[in-house]
Amino acid sequence: MKKATVMSTLKKKIKEHQYKFTTQRKIVLQAFLDSKENHMSAEDVYEIVHEENPAIGLATVYRSLELFTSLELLKKLDFGDGRSRYELNDKTITHSHHHLICLGCGKVVEFSYDFLNDVKDKIQKENGFNIVDYQLKFYGYCKDCIKKANNNKG
Amino acid sequence: MKKATVMSTLKKKIKEHQYKFTTQRKIVLQAFLDSKENHMSAEDVYEIVHEENPAIGLATVYRSLELFTSLELLKKLDFGDGRSRYELNDKTITHSHHHLICLGCGKVVEFSYDFLNDVKDKIQKENGFNIVDYQLKFYGYCKDCIKKANNNKG
DNA sequence: GTGCGTGCAAAGTCTTTGCAAACCG
DNA sequence: CGGTTTGCAAAGACTTTGCACGCAC
DSSP: OOHHHHHHHHHHHHHHTTOOOOHHHHHHHHHHHHOSOSSEEHHHHHHHHHHHOTTOOHHHHHHHHHHHHHTTSEEEEEOSSSSEEEEEOOHHHHTTEEEEEETTTOOEEEEEOOOHHHHHHHHHHHHOOEEEEEEEEEEEEOHHHHHHHHHHHO | OOHHHHHHHHHHHHHHTTOOOOHHHHHHHHHHHHOSOSSEEHHHHHHHHHHHOTTOOHHHHHHHHHHHHHTTSEEEEEOSSSSEEEEEOOHHHHTTEEEEEETTTOOEEEEEOOOHHHHHHHHHHHHOOEEEEEEEEEEEEOHHHHHHHHHHHO
16 A cells, blocks of 8 residues: 555545544654554654654654554554554555564564465354454564574584 | 363472472462463452462562463463453463454453464574464454344344 | 644553562472 | 562553643634
C-alpha cells in the first residue's frame, strides 16, 4: 500500500465515524509513514511527532494510537518488553509476516509465511471459533548472537 | 506431566541453581497445580496463595513467577489485557497448543496443532535464526459470541 | 458556534525495588 | 550462622483520565 493511500484511508475512516481530521492525528500517522522503525512504542512516536510539532502531548499520541488501532490502520504488538508497540496494518502483508524476537539482543526481525489458510478451517471446525486475525512470535537467537556465542566458546 | 513431578522438578532446579526451596515458592507453584484456571495473572495467584498463607506478599508472588519462568517451569503469556499471565510449562504440550482469544467476551480457549516443524527449518535457512520457542495467538469470535450476534440480528 | 479533541497534570494499574527482619541449608 | 528470601511500602514504568481551552466542521 502506498503512503499516500494510507493517509487518505485515515481521512476516509475518520469521516465515516464522524471523528475529526486534526493536525495531531495527521502528524502521528505521518510518523509511521516516515520512520524506518517498524515497531514503534508510544514514546518513539512521541519523540518523532514532538520534533514536527512540540506542542503535541504524549496523551494525544496515546489517544491517536488507540484510535488508529480501532480503525485498523495500526496493529498493536507486544514483544514482552513492557510497552506496547505499533505497526502499520497493511492488510496485504499483515497476514503473512511474523516476528522473530532474539532472546540474545532483543532485535526483532520479520518473517513472511502465510499459514493461516492451513489452520483456519481446522479451528473453525474443531472449536467453532471464527478467526479474524492472528499473531505469531518466534523466540530464539539471531545470526549475530549465534556467531557471538560461538566466538566466545572458541 | 504429573503434578507430583512438577513439584519435584522445581525442587531439582532450585537445587541446581542453589536457590532455596522456601515455603512461599512451594505454595506459589502449588497454586498452579491446584487451580483449574489455566492462565493466571500475578493477582490471581496472589489471591489463591493468600488463602493458604495470608502472610505472603504480592512482591513475593511476582518474584516467584519470575524465577519459575526463568527456570522454565512457567510460561509468561500476554493476552493484551494489560497484565502478564502464566501457565505451567508442560513441554510435552506447550509446543502444540495455542490460544484462541475471543474479541467478543475475552474468553481464552486452547487449540492444539503443532506446526513448528513446518516452519523451523524454513526460518533457520532464510534468516539464520535459531528458534527455541514460539507463541501463537488467534483473535476472533467464539461459538457463544457468534450465536449471540446471530440472535440479535434475527 | 458547538462539540469533539487537545494539553497538561494528576491519577491509575501493573510491576519492581530498597531495606530490615526472617529463614533455609 | 551467613547469605537468600521475604514483606512491606515506596518507587518506577507505562497508560489513562479530568478538566479547561482550542480547533475542525
